[in-house]
Amino acid sequence: MGFSVDAVRGRFPALNLADNGKRRIYLDNPAGTQVPQAVADAVARCLLTTNANLGGYFETTVAAGQVVDEAHQAMADFLGASTPEEIIIGANMTTLTYHMSRTLGRDFKPGDEIVLTRMDHEGNVSPWLQLAEDRGLVVRWVPFHQQSWQVEEQALAEALSDRTRLVALNYASNLTGSINNVKALTRLAKQAGALVYVDAVQFAPHGLVDVRDIGCDFLACSAYKFFGPHLGVLWGRRDVIDALTPYKCRCSSNGLPERFETGTPQIELLAGLSAAVGYFEALGEMAGEKGSRRAKITAAYKASIAYENPLAQKLIDGLSDIAGLTIQGITDPARLQHRVPTVSFTVAGISPESIVRQMNAENIFLWSGHNYAWEVVHQLGIPADDGVVRIGIAHYNTAGEIGETLESVHRTIAMLRQQR
Structure with missing residues (x-):
């Protein structure tokens, strides 16, 4: 089972744009992916044909309500939820997490404990830190292991107590790319009687999420990281919410x-959200699956993982040849399944920004900085003002693009060293 990358790229208009005939290489995917034509068409169609507020009896308001309902059902199928009533859609993951943290905080008492990890994005840290400050809660920290690059079960177990009310976990790091065993970590937290809130923003573009299998209570992701519009999605277990x-x-x-x-939803973006899930269905069909929507989504991920992992290894191997360059994450080919294809690195004596500025000028789109992985860079001893160079692969990237990127990295570092 697989797909044609040329057929995939044909669905994404942005991949075929050029600046004065100069190609673009999109490796900024951890910050936001490009969208297929079907997503843009769905947004436009909704604005032009079903543009009305909700709750009325005339044709366009009824149609708008159907758009909203379909988006919730699509995301329920996407995440493996029991019912669309468990799907909460909002502006972005961070906003939803702030909202839910305040809602949960109504029932927390001074002295109650929450557990956070050093691996998380700030969107799953600051809301809980500020809640703790407001409510007099105790915060316990769990570092990630700098050999496995994951949060280890023993480290979490040592942070739990009979006062633990909530554990916030990271599914995959937006800086190191490492994937946590969230099912095992969730099991430990639930045994301690805690609620579990999982940030799957970086995992969802690259791996199948199954909320019922994980056993957590909440899981958040962002549609614009998996080929959709700028929306956040939060799943909450029905009995909990x-x-x-x-x-x-x-x-x-x-x-x-x-x-x-709260408020009127961005109905046109919800139409785009359904289309993004529809894209995964189409990708699954390209891979040969003819079953249910969930089955097609599952097949899409199997095919994309099989395609992305060799590209990630090609990138890691090519970067590893550069003297003074340190990849901040898993590099062992035998452990490729424990990371998403987001690869970050630092180079001794050269600022990440200077590398990225030069490569951006060559129309290779990638990021430098801490990328809101604030706790990660601090644990690694990386100056937050510098951060890392981050390259993020999606299944629409090609081996040729990775080759060009590696050539640019080598050339840029050599040039910057000569200028020192």
Whole structure:
């Protein structure tokens, strides 16, 4: 089972754009992916044909309601949820996490404990730190292991107690690329009686999420990281969210998930969200799957992982040849399944920004900096103002693009060293 990368790239108009005839190489994917034509078409179609607020009886408002319902069902299928009532859609993962942290905090008492990891993006750290400050909670930290690049079960176990109310976990790091065994970590946290909140923003573009299999209580992801529009999605276990009292307008719905979705939704973006899930279905069909939507999504991930991993290894191997360059993450080919194809590095004596500026000028799009992996760079002893060079592969990238990128990295580092 597989797909044609040329057929995939044909669905993404941005990949075929050029600046004065100069190609673009999109390796900024951890910060946001490009979208297929079907997503852009769905957004435009919604704005032009179903542009109305919700709750009325005329044709366009009814159609808008169907757009909203379909987006929730699509994401339920995408994440393996039991019901679309468990799907909460909002502006972005960080905003949703702030909202949910305040809602959960209603029931937390001074002296209660929350557990955070040094591997997480700030979107799954700052909301809980500020809640702890507001409510007098105790924060316990779990580092990641700098040989395995993962949060180890023993380290989490040592941070848990009978006062632990919530554990915030990272599925995959947006800087090191390493994937945590969130199912095993969740099991430990649940044995301690804690709620578990998983940030899957960086994992969802590259691996199948199954919330029921994980056993967590909440899981967040971002549609614009998996070929969709700028939206955040939060899954919450039905029995858990049904018992919560969110902050909301007095006269707004008390139903699920509406009570957690404040204000009028971005209906046109929800249309794009359904189309993004539809793209995964189409990718699964390209890989030969003819079953249910969930089956097609599963096949899409199997095919994309099989395609992305060799590209990631090609990138890692090519970077490893450069003297003074350190890859901040898993490099062992035998452990490739424990990382997503996001590869970050530092070079002794050369600032990441200077490398990225030069490569961006060559139309190779990638990032430098801490990338909001604030705790990660601090644990690694990397100056936050410098951070890393981050290269992120998606399944629409090609081996040729990785080759060109490696040539640029080698050339750029050599040039900068001569200038020192």
